[in-house]
Structure formats: C-alpha cells, structure tokens
Amino acid sequence: MWRFTQPVKHKLPATVWPSADEASRSRLFSPIDIGPIRLDERTWVPAMVPWRATDDGFVTDDNLDWYGRFAGGRPGAIVVEATGVRDIPSGPLLRIGHDRFIPGLKRLVDRVRQESNGHTRLFIQIIDFLSVRRRPDPAKFFARFLELNDRHRGALERITGDETWSRADDDRVRAFLSTAPDDILDAVLDERELESLRFGYRERVTDTHFEHIRNLPEVLPGMFADAADRAREAGFDGVELHYAHAYTMASFLSARNTRDDGYGGARENRARLPLEVFRAVRERVGADYVVGCRYLGDDVIEGGNRLDDAVYFGRRFAEAGFDFLSISKGGKFEDAKQPKVGHAVYPYTGRSGYECMPTVLSDENGPFGRNVPLASAIRRAIRADGFQTPVVTAGGIGTFELAESILANGEADIVGLARQALADPDWFEKVRTGHGADVRRCEFTNYCEGLDQMHKQVTCKLWDRIDLDELGVPRSEDGRRRLVAPKWQPTDE
Numbered sequence: 001m002w003r004f005t006q007p008v009k010h011k012l013p014a015t016v017w018p019s020a021d022e023a024s025r026s027r028l029f030s031p032i033d034i035g036p037i038r039l040d041e042r043t044w045v046p047a048m049v050p051w052r053a054t055d056d057g058f059v060t061d062d063n064l065d066w067y068g069r070f071a072g073g074r075p076g077a078i079v080v081e082a083t084g085v086r087d088i089p090s091g092p093l094l095r096i097g098h099d100r101f102i103p104g105l106k107r108l109v110d111r112v113r114q115e116s117n118g119h120t121r122l123f124i125q126i127i128d129f130l131s132v133r134r135r136p137d138p139a140k141f142f143a144r145f146l147e148l149n150d151r152h153r154g155a156l157e158r159i160t161g162d163e164t165w166s167r168a169d170d171d172r173v174r175a176f177l178s179t180a181p182d183d184i185l186d187a188v189l190d191e192r193e194l195e196s197l198r199f200g201y202r203e204r205v206t207d208t209h210f211e212h213i214r215n216l217p218e219v220l221p222g223m224f225a226d227a228a229d230r231a232r233e234a235g236f237d238g239v240e241l242h243y244a245h246a247y248t249m250a251s252f253l254s255a256r257n258t259r260d261d262g263y264g265g266a267r268e269n270r271a272r273l274p275l276e277v278f279r280a281v282r283e284r285v286g287a288d289y290v291v292g293c294r295y296l297g298d299d300v301i302e303g304g305n306r307l308d309d310a311v312y313f314g315r316r317f318a319e320a321g322f323d324f325l326s327i328s329k330g331g332k333f334e335d336a337k338q339p340k341v342g343h344a345v346y347p348y349t350g351r352s353g354y355e356c357m358p359t360v361l362s363d364e365n366g367p368f369g370r371n372v373p374l375a376s377a378i379r380r381a382i383r384a385d386g387f388q389t390p391v392v393t394a395g396g397i398g399t400f401e402l403a404e405s406i407l408a409n410g411e412a413d414i415v416g417l418a419r420q421a422l423a424d425p426d427w428f429e430k431v432r433t434g435h436g437a438d439v440r441r442c443e444f445t446n447y448c449e450g451l452d453q454m455h456k457q458v459t460c461k462l463w464d465r466i467d468l469d470e471l472g473v474p475r476s477e478d479g480r481r482r483l484v485a486p487k488w489q490p491t492d493e
Helices: 020-024 061-072 099-115 138-145 150-160 163-167 170-178 182-188 191-198 216-234 248-253 272-285 307-320 351-356 372-384 400-408 419-423 427-432 447-453
Strands: 032-034 037-039 043-045 077-084 121-127 238-243 290-296 325-328 391-393 414-416
Touching: 020 427, 061 077, 061 099, 099 121, 099 216, 121 216, 121 290, 138 170, 138 191, 150 163, 150 170, 150 182, 170 182, 182 191, 216 238, 216 248, 216 272, 238 248, 238 272, 248 272, 248 290, 272 290, 272 307, 290 307, 307 325, 307 372, 325 372, 372 391, 400 414, 419 427
Parallel strands: 043 077, 043 414, 077 121, 121 238, 238 290, 290 325, 325 391, 391 414
Antiparallel strands: 032 037
16 A cells, blocks of 8 residues: 655544434434435445455345444445446456346345334445456566567667567567566567556556447446346445446546547546436436446546546536435556556555545545545535535544534535444444444554455454354454454443
8 A cells, every 4th residue: 555755643533422412413414315315314334345245246145244234333325335237257246237136136235224224225336347457477478468569579679789689589589578677678568568567457448449448438328227227126225326446437537538539538528428327327217216426536646637627527417417426536546556466456555545545644634534625626516506416525534523524514415434334333323322432433544455455355453353253253264354343232221
C-alpha cells in the first residue's frame, strides 16, 4: 500500500455518543426517499467484496452469514458486493450474468429481510471488468507472450551496433531479451509490452483494435439491463451501477479515455456510454425501481478526472434521472504497486488506492471524512440545477458526531460506513439505542484491505480471533479466523 513519505499517525478522535432520545431526533436516523422507496434512516453499508462466493459465482452460506450479520445491525441500506454482469469465470466473486444465479441471490435477499426484520433496504452493485492477467515469469513472457516484430530487431541493432539482429531468428531474440538488463528492455520494448512484463497484461477501453473492446458500447447496455432485471426478480430494492475505480465504466468516464468513436475524448462523449447503460437499465426495470450509481469524485491519477469532471458527470446523471449518486475516490490501476511474479496488479496499492481507503497513517489532514468534500461539491452543483438526487458519501467515517455533522452541513444526504460496519456490524443498533459506548471502533489500519489484496476471506482484526471455539461459528479456509463478528448483548441487559 502507498504511504506518505513522512506520515502522521492520527489517533481515533474522541467522541460523545448520543442517548437513544438524541439519536431518535438526529438527521442520521431520520428517513429519506430514494426514488420510489424510503430508507428508514440515512445509514448505508457500501459494497465490500468478502471473497465468499463459489468459484462459479454462486451465493454460499458464508455469503448469507456475511450479509445477514450486517443486516442484524439494521442499517438503512446495504449494497451487495460488486457482482459481475458477464457469464464468465471470475473466481469467488458473485455473478448475475445468467438466470441460474437468481435462486441464490433470492436466498441472500431473504436473509437480509429476516435478520433486519424488514428494516434494511438491499441494493446490489453490478459491474463489468476487462481482462487483467497475472505478472508473468520473465522467461515465460519472452518465450510465449511477446509478439516479436521488426521494431524489436531494429532497436537491438541500434543499441548493440550488431547488424545481424535484423536477420536473427525468434529464438535468438527471445533468449537475449530474457536475460537483458532493464536499460536494454526499456529501449527495446514499448510501454504496453513493458507493462505486460512488469505488471501483467491489462486490457483498456481504448484498445479498439480488438473487436470485443470496440464493441463494448453495443453490448454493455444490454448486459447491465439483463443484470438489473435479474436483480429485480431476485427481490433487491434496486441496483447500483458500478462506475467507479479501475473497471470498465469508470474507464469510459476517465479523462484518459481517448477513444475516437464518439465514446471518448470530450466529457460529453465519455459520459455517453454510462448514460446509455442507465437508460437501458431504466427501460428494462421501470420507473418504480431504484437505479443509482457509484462513481469517482477524483481519479487521483495523472491525466485522470478531477473534481470538475465529477461535478459535470453528477449534473448529467441527476438530469438523466439516477435515483442516487454514491461518491468514491481513486482506486486505479495506473499508479498501483508492482505485483510479485504470479500475482495480479491490485488497484488499491498506489496513491489513488490510499485515497479510496485512507488510513490513520496520513498527512496533516488525516483520514477522517477525508473524501467528504467531493460529495459536497457534487451535491451543491446538482442542487443548484434544481435536482434533489440523494448523494452518498463514505471514507473514514466512524463516529455519530462526524456522520451527523456531514448531514447537518449539507455535505451529503446519506452516510456510508464500510470499514466501521465491518469492525462492528451492530454500530447502527448500538448508536440508535444509546449504546454507543459499546461500539467496537474501526482503527482504520486496513487489515481488511490486506486480506482483500490477497484474495482471502475478508474479516476484521478486532474480532476474527475472538471465541474461535464458539459452537457453529464459520471459520476461514485455514481455520484460524472466524468469518462473522461475535453477537452483541447490550450492557444494561
């Protein structure tokens, strides 16, 4: 994970928890309408990938336990993890690209309804992503993956002064490059080849020389619409279109999108496919179903979007009729840390990844509510245009005071707690009932993010070794960690 050169270690802020009466009169625990439905309160658990699905993308009992545990705290809404719209293998991540996934997703919806006594609304985040391969062993890369051409041979002649390279067979060239020092490789390989060698091959939305990339605007609206239709059949209250971070739709929005087919370049072109996807989804599910999106307030990478871009997109999305806008930040491939050989690049290891999930090792501004100004600026702009679209903010929020102040200041309409909800799924119930002193406070060290990076089942260090011998508690694959937080009993009972 990226770190500041001279980080400041911040302590968790002191806080005063509300009484049950104070909580009942707060903005945080007041209702809000999102399109055709009402949330009983303005608390929100953003999407988090727990690595609990089957390798074929089906819901497991561990998924049910994960979401059921959050639902037990009765937040206003939970967003189910990024769920793939394509019917393709993607490891232990949920999928919704075929009707065969619907029964398992129905079970998940039923579990949340049961555990929350119908209090919690449930959305599912639907996503598309392009191919990302693991960083190859150099010998394998040069022997199998590098496509040699005259450019490589010409570069070798210029560097070495040896004119025989133009006549050298492939085996000789590959053998030489496989042991060549970095300065020679830097001169012989182009930017994408070097990336494939040192980080692993990664498709981009600008690779329009590939037919399947060129045709994305033709196929994605239908795929997202089909997925949303399945979500409705499974019983979800709505869908969150994943337009954030390192994935397909965010890449279309990004200023780095230089497609010349009307879907890249100027802002209005970059917004074209996300709007077409929304319209296809809306047409399929109807006006009485929630359709929102999560997108970036700042890409945090060189040449990427900044807040002014995000404000533009927010205004367009509100005008189009999105039912909510959930604002995130960063999480891009372009500044990610080089992975080890055999591992895939992880888009939360660079500066953009840090800003997505800020920690207590920060600059002088600290991690708490660090990303709120992005949501605030977007909300202010769409309100000036006359739209009341609810705006969700998240990132380093763990106390009632901070959440309530965000709402009081008009910086957002709904407050998301991801890592804090993972640390204590009962946060909402504890604060709502005047038991804030019992809250298990997230320390924002990103232990959970480290597990995610390794594709391990995500847990929290504050509870995953507690009462491991508890009867029936589900454990991680290695048996060393519990997969759900211990149950809470109020201290005055």
